[in-house]
Amino acid sequence: MRSVAVVLGTRPEAIKFAPVIRALKDDPRFAPTVISTGQHRQMLDETLEAFGLRPDIDLEIMAPRQTLSQVTSRSLQGLGEVFKELRTEAVLVHGDTATTLAGALSGFHHQIPVIHVEAGLRSGHLNSPFPEEGNRRLVAQVSALHLAPTPGNRANLLREGIADDTIVVTGNTVIDALRWASDRAQDYGSDAIEDLDSDNRRVVLASAHRREAWPDLPQIAEAFASIADEPDVRVVIPLHRNPVVRDALLPRIGNHPNITIVDPLSYLCFSKLMRRADLIVSDSSGAQEEGPALGKPTLVLGSVTERSEAVVAGTARLVGTKTGGIVQAACELLRDPGAYDRMANATNPYGDGRATERTVDAIAHYFGDSPAPDQFVPATPIDELSAELARTAAFARA
CATH class of the missing domain: 3.40.50.2000 (Glycogen Phosphorylase B;)
Incomplete structure (x- = not known):
């Protein structure tokens, strides 16, 4: 052995x-x-x-x-x-x-x-x-x-x-x-979101924590609040434990009636939440892989990604860390069923x-x-030149 x-x-x-x-x-x-x-x-x-x-x-x-x-x-x-x-x-x-x-x-x-x-x-x-x-x-x-x-x-x-x-x-x-992990969780792991299955609103799963985004966390918080202002939308935010993140986000999102904040969830419960979500908005590296695997359009908070395959495949989109870009991309998907379906039905390139x-x-x-x-x-080969251009173009827009 x-x-x-x-x-x-x-x-x-x-x-x-x-x-x-x-x-x-x-x-x-x-x-x-x-x-x-x-x-x-x-x-x-x-x-x-x-x-x-x-x-x-x-x-x-x-x-x-x-x-x-x-x-x-x-x-x-x-x-x-x-x-x-x-x-x-x-x-x-x-x-x-x-x-x-x-x-x-x-x-x-x-x-x-x-x-x-x-x-x-x-x-x-x-x-x-x-x-x-x-x-x-x-x-x-x-x-x-x-x-x-x-x-x-x-x-x-x-x-x-x-x-x-x-x-x-x-x-x-x-x-x-x-x-x-699929279907193994019996509940969502938090009383605050146990009503999700009976809530007919569209659910946006949102999170932010990466160090390079810290200077823009107030803008990200503003974006989360604006997305939550959309009709029939509920934003669920598993809030990172880092006090830098909490101190920056909570003043803007803590009391919004359409935002539910929970502590970080166990993986099984988080997987259940991802399956319930209609849209994911996150800077998490895992979200860029898990969202596409579940057929969830994923907006990546950042100007560059090491996972450009998802961008080229159309399952994910880089939206930066500024309020305007995040809100524009999210609202397009929430308001335009065609744009939403194109992302939701794109091929997962990761496994x-x-x-x-x-x-x-x-x-x-x-x-x-x-x-x-x-x-x-x-299943659908990713052209490497396209992937490189996706990285470069995204960074140039930052």
């Missing part, structure tokens, strides 16, 4: 890693050890619990109002101590968080092969999103195996000089997680539900224990 360490610390990592961890545990070829940094303490624990998982090792690095440097350095220190003692043949990291960067660096420092799940995402702009774009570029340089969700992600890696034979296109495991299977088989192939897996090919 191959001993592998799975390093995670945030809610999105837990969601996207959960199907992989479950598959590794069920596969006689592997003996996984799950290591949590605890970067997202409560949200991480709740998400793992929803999937029936618990970390084998918990570094518990979080403290109030830590800086990015403190989160990274404490994770590095804790992982360094673990890897001194843990005999493991590979370190799996996911995406682009501080935990991801620390896991990859610590694996590299201890000469353990690093396997990067959700590799190759690029916005093309180092500071947007920050710090994720920098993290994922750095992780790519020390990874031995790159598991890219889409052919476009593979193309990004090839442009940076990553060897072709170290890249496998798997699809995104978030689609697998979403399919698993077919087999990303976990390909991921596990790719890891086994890396060790020489399995043939190379078939790689993911989207």
Whole structure:
């Protein structure tokens, strides 16, 4: 059996890693050890619990109002101590968080092969999103195996000089997680929204939290309020726990009669909320993948995206972080059934539900224990030039 360490610390990592961890545990070829940094303490624990998982090792690095440097350095220190003692043949990291960067660096420092799940995402702009774009570029340089969700992600890696034979296109495991979670939640997880199924209004699921959007949070709040002024519309906002976000948003949206604010929901409950929503307006990276998978038009709060496939496919649209652009795009979809249907029925470019299977088989192939897996090919191929133009044009409008 191959001993592998799975390093995670945030809610999105837990969601996207959960199907992989479950598959590794069920596969006689592997003996996984799950290591949590605890970067997202409560949200991480709740998400793992929803999937029936618990970390084998918990570094518990979080403290109030830590800086990015403190989160990274404490994770590095804790992982360094673990890897001194843990005999493991590979370190799996996911995406682009501080935990991801620390896991990859610590694996590299201890000469353990690093396997990067959700590799190759690029916005093309180092500071947007920050710090994720920098993290994922750095992780790519020390990874031995790159598991890219889409052919476009593979193309990004090839442009940076990553060897072709170290890249496998798997699809995104978030689609697998979403399919698993489908219909498992018995309720919405908050008394404030338990009436959603009997509410005939259109539901707009909205959220904002990314660091690069902080200066524009008051404008985003104004946009949420204006959307809630539309007839027969109810805006539901699971509000991020970061006090910077809450202090900026609550003064404008806290007392709006058509806005319902809830605390962050468990993944199962949030999945149920996404299925109930008619429209998603968010800066969440997961929303850009999950919304299209559920046939929900998704407006992305930002001027650039590392997930341009959804923009090209027509399932998502970049709307910036200014009030006017957000409101205009949302109102078009709420008022124009044709525009809404075009986005709702566009093809999801991110996966077919087999990303976990390909991921596990790719890891086994890396060790020489399995043939190379078939790689993911989207049902509707995304032209890479169009994807690049989507990134560039969006950034130029910012």
